[in-house]
Amino acid sequence: METTAQSIYDIPLTRLDGTPAALAEHRGKVLLIVNVASKCGFTPQYAGLEALYQKYRDRGLVVLGFPCNQFMWQEPGDADAIRSFCTLKYNVTFPMFAKIDVNGKNAHPLYKHLKREARGTLGTKSIKWNFAKFLVARDGTVVRRFGTAMRPEKLEAHIEKLLGDAPTA
Numbered sequence: 001m002e003t004t005a006q007s008i009y010d011i012p013l014t015r016l017d018g019t020p021a022a023l024a025e026h027r028g029k030v031l032l033i034v035n036v037a038s039k040c041g042f043t044p045q046y047a048g049l050e051a052l053y054q055k056y057r058d059r060g061l062v063v064l065g066f067p068c069n070q071f072m073w074q075e076p077g078d079a080d081a082i083r084s085f086c087t088l089k090y091n092v093t094f095p096m097f098a099k100i101d102v103n104g105k106n107a108h109p110l111y112k113h114l115k116r117e118a119r120g121t122l123g124t125k126s127i128k129w130n131f132a133k134f135l136v137a138r139d140g141t142v143v144r145r146f147g148t149a150m151r152p153e154k155l156e157a158h159i160e161k162l163l164g165d166a167p168t169a
Helices: 045-059 079-090 109-117 152-163
Strands: 012-014 020-022 030-036 061-067 133-136 142-146
Touching: 030 045, 030 109, 030 152, 045 061, 045 079, 045 152, 109 142, 133 152, 142 152
Parallel strands: 030 061
Antiparallel strands: 012 020, 030 133, 133 142
């Protein structure tokens, strides 16, 4: 599924419930985009991601979760299993999307865009593991990429800087 999107807002997405979506509905917001998994050693980061969302959503932050099963099959469930896990275990209220690939020939166009705009350590493009994080400014610019080990609470200064005092649109 290749796209010729002009901006991150034009890339077609699918919500966890199967309905179509696009990041355009979050235009003017600061986005934290994360590939997530329910059976990973980093899965407890869901709690930190939800805490960030609760703390900053009224100022314009949206956390977006993209389940991925590419790393040792750590997201084996279907949409219902993912939704149930996230709700019951971590009370996730931020938007979740359909399971995607983040690397390889079937990588989702969103992740192709993110990796092109913000490379990893030593200039690498590929996502190394679950819970890689991309921070996107209100104008759709991919500002920074954070590795799996970066705990969500350590992102607050970066988020605060992007939120500033601008309206949430």
